[in-house]
Amino acid sequence: MAGETACVRIRKKRLPYDSLTFVLGFLVLLLSPITGHAVPAFARQTHQPCTACHIGGFGPQLTPFGRQFKLMGYTLSVGSDAKVPLSAMVVETYTHTAKAQTSPPANNFSTNDNVELQQASIFVAGRLADNLGILAQGTYSQNGGLLGWDNSDLRYARSFKVAGHPAIWGLSLNNNPSVTDVFNTAPAWQFPYMSSDLAPGAPAAPILMGGLAQQVVGLNAYTQFNNALYLETGAYRSLSPAFLRDVNADFTGRLAGVSPYARLAYTWNLPNGNVELGGFVFETARGQVGVSAQGKPVAMAGPTDKFHDYGVDASYQLLNGSSHIITVNALYLTEQQRLDATYPSGGSSNLHDNLHALNANASYWYKNTWGVTLGAFANDGSKDVILYGNNGSPNTHGGIVELNWNPFGQADSWAQPYVNVRFGLQYTWYTRFNGLVYNVDGAGRRASDNNTLYFYTWLAF
Numbered sequence: 199m200a201g202e203t204a205c206v207r208i209r210k211k212r213l214p215y216d217s218l219t220f221v222l223g224f225l226v227l228l229l230s231p232i233t234g235h236a237v238p239a240f241a242r243q244t245h246q247p248c249t250a251c252h253i254g255g256f257g258p259q260l261t262p263f264g265r266q267f268k269l270m271g272y273t274l275s276v277g278s279d280a281k282v283p284l285s286a287m288v289v290e291t292y293t294h295t296a297k298a299q300t301s302p303p304a305n306n307f308s309t310n311d312n313v314e315l316q317q318a319s320i321f322v323a324g325r326l327a328d329n330l331g332i333l334a335q336g337t338y339s340q341n342g343g344l345l346g347w348d349n350s351d352l353r354y355a356r357s358f359k360v361a362g363h364p365a366i367w368g369l370s371l372n373n374n375p376s377v378t379d380v381f382n383t384a385p386a387w388q389f390p391y392m393s394s395d396l397a398p399g400a401p402a403a404p405i406l407m408g409g410l411a412q413q414v415v416g417l418n419a420y421t422q423f424n425n426a427l428y429l430e431t432g433a434y435r436s437l438s439p440a441f442l443r444d445v446n447a448d449f450t451g452r453l454a455g456v457s458p459y460a461r462l463a464y465t466w467n468l469p470n471g472n473v474e475l476g477g478f479v480f481e482t483a484r485g486q487v488g489v490s491a492q493g494k495p496v497a498m499a500g501p502t503d504k505f506h507d508y509g510v511d512a513s514y515q516l517l518n519g520s521s522h523i524i525t526v527n528a529l530y531l532t533e534q535q536r537l538d539a540t541y542p543s544g545g546s547s548n549l550h551d552n553l554h555a556l557n558a559n560a561s562y563w564y565k566n567t568w569g570v571t572l573g574a575f576a577n578d579g580s581k582d583v584i585l586y587g588n589n590g591s592p593n594t595h596g597g598i599v600e601l602n603w604n605p606f607g608q609a610d611s612w613a614q615p616y617v618n619v620r621f622g623l624q625y626t627w628y629t630r631f632n633g634l635v636y637n638v639d640g641a642g643r644r645a646s647d648n649n650t651l652y653f654y655t656w657l658a659f
Contacts (some may be wrong), residue, residue: 240267243283243324245276247608248618253515253523255566255607256618256658258382258391261517262425262472265380269366269422271355272324272331283324283332289317291654293394297647300639303396304341312396315340316654319348330354341395346446347412349377349386363424370418374411375434375459378418381474383511383529384461386411389559389573390598392622397650400577401632402585402592404533404553406480406507412447413437416459428476430461439496450487452497457482463511471516478509478531486539501538508532520608521565528558546585553579553592569602581633588640591633596645600624618658626650 240251244267248256251264260268267274291314298310307314319337326332335348355368376384385407393399403409418432433456439449463476483502490496509531516524533553541549559573576595583590603621631638631645638645 240272240285240323243275249520249566249608253525253566254561254563254569254602255604255620258387259525259561260380260382261515262467266366266425268333268353268380269355269368269420270331270357271329271353271368272333273327273329273355275325283322283326285321285323286659287317287319287321288315288657289392289654290314291316291392291394291652293396294651295397295647296649297643299398300641300643307341307396314396316392316395329356339395342446344446347373349374349412351377360423365424366420366422368420370416370420370432372416372418373414373437374408375406375414375416375432375457375480376461376478377411378420378430378432379461380428381463381476381511381513381527382525383474383476383513383527384478385529385531388529388557389527389561389571390600390624390626392652392654392656393624393626394650394652397626397652398631398648400575400592400594402553402579403555403577404507404509404531405482405484405505406478406509406531406533407555409450410434410453410457410482412445413442413449414453414457418459420461425467426465428461428463428465430459432459433457434459434482436497439494443494449495449497451484451503454483454485454502470518471514474511474513476511478507478511480507481505484539486543501542503539504536506534523563523566524561526558526560529556531555540585544584547582547590548580548585551580551582551585553577559598566607567604569600569604571598571600571602573598573600586632588638589633593630593633594628595630596626596628598624598626620654620656622652622654622656624650624652624654626652 251261251267253259253261293312295310302309317337317339319335322332322334324331332352334350336346337348338345350373352371353368355366358365358367370378372378374386377386379387382388414434414436416432416434418430420428420430422428434453435456436453442449458481460479461476463474465472465474483504485500485502486498488496488498509529511529514526531554535551537546537549537551540546556576559571561569561571563569574597577592579592581590586592601623605619606617627649628645631648635645637643
């Protein structure tokens, strides 16, 4: 299918951990499936409060120190006492749409006012050797009742000097294009960091925006020079449908060969913050999905759909101590598609389509305890009646406002870094949905009927 359905922006979350058992479990974790977040295991390892690495009490927004910790492979450690690299996370949510949906969004849920255990996750996170570290997550979700893969990132990194200037080089073995990034502009780490998986969402987005998350394995090489210039290049391959079924991951088609990924960014470090500008390139070709005699998805031989994604991004952080923090993030992606598989099979009206996505947000945090974020999104693309139905437009625009309270968000808060709690109240509104304001589904539903009130309680320990 061209583009990716995006009922939710939060990643499809779905875990396995001893010596041979650990190695096998780790490999499974690594090759698998909204997201590694702040984990107290890192705080225990570094003897630093969560606020040293994260804006807003805990993740996923990274401070400059947090960015360097990730680039150095999660290996910074203080003291020689053994630390178990495990953490956990639980997210309980409530979702209300302005008008009840025409059918339940998932099995065992109602058309409106749904309470859900959206995530229960375990993390293997921390230093494995002098230059080797890991962040790997597995998640259970009430929606689907599955325990399975989530984002995984195994890194080897070393520091060196060039003409007296500090530099880093590293390698990452991971399962989601852009999960390697340290800025909150990349598709894998964009706002909203939590969102409902039981509410309507944009019907399509560029494939880099989570379309291959946890379905692939990639090896990326990266370098940072003088805490400013960042370069990354890598390549991704498909995992087999049988393996993905074993780890409860989606399969949306086999990639032809390897899919190249590249990232460039430059950071200007300011007296009280920093500014970053960068870009992304990702290209892939994907075949169609068939069904086996046992009713299971399988890769089909034949032509492939080609996707060419290009993006630019920018971010700004004002870090005036810990009392007042401001962040601004923006990403624009454009995707050119040649649907050599979908079009001949009658799955699209056009051989050539395109998609564009804009995501921008600004946050203010007071003492890492009280936060407010305002975001805007706009997904646009070619009109394709067969692909998108109704009037054939994927154009979906709107905004998001979120209020947060982290009662233990400060460095000297009770039980830091072992207890982290965030309460979030989020409202998403749509000014256009599927290209329309009225009758967006052919059955009289308005764009504003999909407006969503979402409340979550997020625990990390």
